[in-house]
Amino acid sequence: xxxxxxxxxxxxxxxxxxxxxxxxxxxxxxxxxxxxxxxxxxxxxxxxxxxxxxxxxxxxxxxxxxxxxxxxxxxxxxxxxxxxxxxxxxxxxxxxxxxxxxxxxxxxxxxxxxxxxxxxxxxxxxxxxxxxxxxxxxxxxxxxxxxxxxxxxxxxxxxxxxxxxxxxxxxxxxxxxxxxxxxxxxxxxxxxxxxxxxxxxxxxxxxxxxxxxxxxxxxxxxxxxxxxxxxxxxxxxxxxxxxxxxxxxxxxxxxxxxxxxxxxxxxxxxxxxxxxxxxxxxxxxxxxxxxxxxxxxxxxxxxxxxxxxxxxxxxxxxxxxxxxxxxxxxxxxxxxxxxxxxxxxxxxxxxxxxxxxxxxxxxxxxxxxxxxxxxxxxxxxxxxxxxxxxxxxxxxxxxxxxxxxxxxxxxxxxxxxxxxxxxxxxxxxxxxxxxxxxxxxxxx
Ligand code: 5AD
Ligand code: SF4
Numbered sequence: 001x002x003x004x005x006x007x008x009x010x011x012x013x014x015x016x017x018x019x020x021x022x023x024x025x026x027x028x029x030x031x032x033x034x035x036x037x038x039x040x041x042x043x044x045x046x047x048x049x050x051x052x053x054x055x056x057x058x059x060x061x062x063x064x065x066x067x068x069x070x071x072x073x074x075x076x077x078x079x080x081x082x083x084x085x086x087x088x089x090x091x092x093x094x095x096x097x098x099x100x101x102x103x104x105x106x107x108x109x110x111x112x113x114x115x116x117x118x119x120x121x122x123x124x125x126x127x128x129x130x131x132x133x134x135x136x137x138x139x140x141x142x143x144x145x146x147x148x149x150x151x152x153x154x155x156x157x158x159x160x161x162x163x164x165x166x167x168x169x170x171x172x173x174x175x176x177x178x179x180x181x182x183x184x185x186x187x188x189x190x191x192x193x194x195x196x197x198x199x200x201x202x203x204x205x206x207x208x209x210x211x212x213x214x215x216x217x218x219x220x221x222x223x224x225x226x227x228x229x230x231x232x233x234x235x236x237x238x239x240x241x242x243x244x245x246x247x248x249x250x251x252x253x254x255x256x257x258x259x260x261x262x263x264x265x266x267x268x269x270x271x272x273x274x275x276x277x278x279x280x281x282x283x284x285x286x287x288x289x290x291x292x293x294x295x296x297x298x299x300x301x302x303x304x305x306x307x308x309x310x311x312x313x314x315x316x317x318x319x320x321x322x323x324x325x326x327x328x329x330x331x332x333x334x335x336x337x338x339x340x341x342x343x344x345x346x347x348x349x350x351x352x353x354x355x356x357x358x359x360x361x362x363x364x365x366x367x368x369x370x371x372x373x374x375x376x377x378x379x380x381x382x383x384x385x386x387x388x389x390x391x392x393x394x395x396x397x398x399x400x401x402x403x404x405x406x407x408x409x410x411x412x413x414x415x416x417x418x419x420x421x422x423x424x425x426x427x428x429x430x431x432x433x434x435x436x437x438x439x440x441x442x443x444x
Contacts, residue, residue, distance in 0.1 A: 002264060002286050004110075005047055005117075007035050007036070007045040008035070008036045008045050008046070009038065009044055009045070009046040009047070010028055010037075010038050010039070010040070010043075010047050010048070010430070011023045011027060011047060011048045011049075011050060011084075011146070012049050012050070013049065013050045013086065014050065014051050014052045014062060014294060015052025015086065016052065016054075017054060017203055017240060018141070018203050018205065020146075020154060021143065021154040021155070021203055022050060022085065022108060022111070023139050023146060024143035024145060024154070024355070025143050025156075026050070026111050026114065026187070026297070027146055028047065028116065028122055028141050028142055028143050028144045029111055029112060029114055029115065029141060030114060031144055032152045033354055035075075039147075041072075043080075043339055046079075046080040046081075046082065046165065046411045047072075047079065047080070047082070048082045048083075048084055048104075049062060049065065049066075049085075049387070049410060050085040050390070051084065051085040051087035051088060052087065053087045053090045053169050053173055053344065054086070054169060054170070054342075054344075055342035055344075055346070056265040056343075057241060057342065060276070062083075065348065066081075066102075069101065071151055073101060076167075077359050079322070080104065080118065080121050082103060082105070082106065082114075082117075082127075082135075083102050083104065083105050083106075084108075084111070084293050085107070085108055086106075086107050086108065086173035088105045088107050088130060088155060089108060089130050089132070089172075089173040089346075090127075090169060090172065090346070090355040092105065093128065093217060097171050099362050102126075103121045103127065104126070104127040104128070105128045105129070105130060105140070105159055105381070106126070106127070106129050106130070107125075107132060107173070109131065109133040109172065110131060110174075111267050112138075114127075117129060117146045117219055123434060124188060124271040132175035132176070133175065134175075136159070136178075136193070137158070137159055137180035137181070138180075138336050139181050140184065142188070142191075143188075145266070149377060149394050149395050149425065150195075150197065150374060151189050151201055151220075151392065151393070151394050151395070151423050151424045152197065152198070152199035152200070152201065152392075152394065153197050153199070153200055154200070154202070154203050155188050155189060155192075155200050155202055155203065156180070156203045156204065157179065157204050157207060157224065158177065158179045158206070158207065159174060159175075159176060159177070159178055159204070160174045160176045160178055161174060161177055161205035161206055162177045162422060163206060163281075163283075164172055164348065164351075165279050165280055165281050165282060166279065166347060166353070167310065167313060167343075167349045167362045169344040169345075169347055170345060172347070174205065175263075176215060177205075179212050180218045180356040182212050182224050182227065182328050186227055186228060186232055189235065193231060193232055193234075196424055197424075198235060198236060198265060198392055199236040199237075199392055200235065200236070201234070201237075201239065201240060202222055202238070202240075202337055203239070203317065204427070205243075205363075206241065206242070206243060206246065207221055207240065207241065207247045208221045208241065208242045208247055209221070210224060211336065212224075220247070221239075222251045222253075222254040222439070223252045224258075225237060225251070225254055225255075225261060226254050226257070226258070229254075229258040229260050229261050230258075231327070232260075233259065233260050234426070236260050236264075236409070237260060237261050238256075238264065238332075238411070239260045241268060242265060242267055243268075244267055244284050245282070245283045245284045247267065248373065249295060249299075252296055252299045252300065252367070253299060255299075255300055255303070256299045256300045262409045262411065262412055263303040263304060263410055264303065264304040264305075264408070264410050264411040265296060265303060265304070265306075266305075266306045266307070267289075267292070267305060267306070267367050267378065268291075268307055269289055269307045269308070269309065270308060270336050271309070271313065271316075271324055272320075272324035272325070272326060272327030272418050273320035273323040274286055275315075275320060276313055276315075276319075276320050276361065276365050279293075279349075279353065280310075280313060280316065280349075281348065286327055287361055288324065289331075290330060293331045293378075300362070302410065303410070304334040304335070304380075304411055305331065305333055306334055306335040306337075307331070307337075308332060308336070308338075308443070309328070309336055309338045310339050310341050311324070311338065311339070311362060311369055312341045312357040312362030312377050313341045313349070314349055314354055314355055314357070314367055315354060315356065315357075316357050316365075317332075320333070320366050321368075325369065326371065328369070328373065328376065329372070329376070333376055333377075334376070334377060334410070335373075335377055335380075335411075336369075336376075336377075338366060339366075339370050340366050340374065341355070341357070341362065343355040345382060351435065357402065369381065374436065377436065378434075378436060381412070381434040381439060382434060383413070383436075384431045384433060384434065384439055385433075385434060388411065388428050388429065388431075389410075389412075389414065389415070389428070389431070389439075389441075390408065390410035390426050391414050391427050391428070391429045392406050392424075392426055393405075393406040393423045393426075393427060394423055395420075395423050397415050399415075402417060402420075403416060403417055403418060404416060404417075404418050406423075406427070408429075410436075412439055413437065413439070414431070414440070414441050415438055415441075416429050416443060417442060417443070418442045427443050428443065428444045429441040429443055429444070430442055430444045
């Protein structure tokens with residue numbers, strides 16, 4: 001009897017941290033069914049792209065990549081190619097017809113069915129599943145840590161989003177909001193700690209609306225965070241992303257209370273203009289946002305605050321743009337991800353508003369936002385000169401094998417000469433120099 005050849009799969013991931021976490025869930029599901037993960041695309045029998053739809057550019061990158069896969073498949077017709085994630089969910093069957101290349105299309109809630117879909121492909125059919133679920137959280141799956149440094153790991157604690165920001169495709173690609181059983185989250189964090197991991201990042205599209213109800217008890221996000229922080233003081237806890245409307249005083253107090261809850265909050269503001277915030281359906285005003293920033297600064301000294309900004313959303317005037325720049329200065333963000341508005345099919349904005357800010361104006365406003373943020377980030381780094389931080393060593397610096405890199409609680413990267421300590425251990429580092437992106441220091 002001939003033994004069945006073990007089929008190897010390769011996953012390429014685009015988009016957010018949540019997608020990276022999902023790829024680890026996919027790897028676990030396939031490994032449990034006897035498939036083998038491989039790191040070299042050219043050795044794979046199955047290539048999976050876990051995709052993103054957040055901006056048109058993200059989808060364009062995947063389409064370009066599919067052209068390359070077409071050439072691979074010409075050489076190796078037995079190669080199975082699958083599209084996973086948000087783009088699979090959004091474009092569904094249209095993409096199969098467009099590409100005539102894909103064997104599998106699986107949305108974010110269909111990963112348990114991948115082994116079955118792969119079987120259909122073996123019997124000559126296409127495997128398609130883009131049904132969204134109201135309760136899938138993959139709580140019982142033990143993610144295979146792909147490309148791991150053995151120090152930090154993601155834990156997905158909730159899925160989906162129901163905020164319906166008018167520009168955003170996520171509610172359509174990832175469906176209803178649902179939280180994962182806290183006991184399974186705590187178990188996963190504990191297991192990671194026992195394996196030597198020292199940092200977990202709790203993930204969700206909107207982590208601070210996490211809520212689990214069982215009988216008479218409700219576990220909300222601050223409670224979950226507190227329980228994970230309580231596992232061991234050597235385990236750092238981070239989380240992303242928070243919606244400003246749900247950032248409570250209770251959460252701020254819990255972050256302040258535990259030294260191992262990292263002092264870094266990512267709080268996307270999107271715009272500094274009330275007219276635009278309303279049009280974006282963000283459910284807060286610039287004044288309310290700035291009030292939250294003040295509360296964070298008061299309760300958590302030294303907390304880093306980062307944000308996301310979209311420029312050139314529908315009807316944005318020069319005055320609106322100036323208000324965004326003013327808000328950035330007032331909030332003194334340590335870091336920002338900045339984007340030009342990209343209209344996404346199906347969204348409220350695409351259906352009701354006109355994408356009427358000309359490309360060159362979007363371009364110029366984005367440039368002004370980036371320049372201002374560079375100044376703010378540089379000022380933030382200069383404030384750290386001479387300070388000493390506890391750093392979790394993550395590994396060898398890319399530039400030199402004589403140096404390590406790691407992060408402080410504020411999520412800033414520090415580079416420093418190696419000591420006898422190893423990755424996964426903590427070290428106190430004094431900052432001697434700063435560059436635009438990195439703090440350079442020495443152990444004290
Ligand atoms: N165009 C540009 N940026 C967007 N984002 C979400 N949707 C869009 C869009 N249609 C940005 C937001 C969000 C981040 C993940 O991506 O700033 O916080
Ligand atoms: Fe991209 Fe949003 Fe999907 Fe993440 S959830 S992959 S950012 S579209």
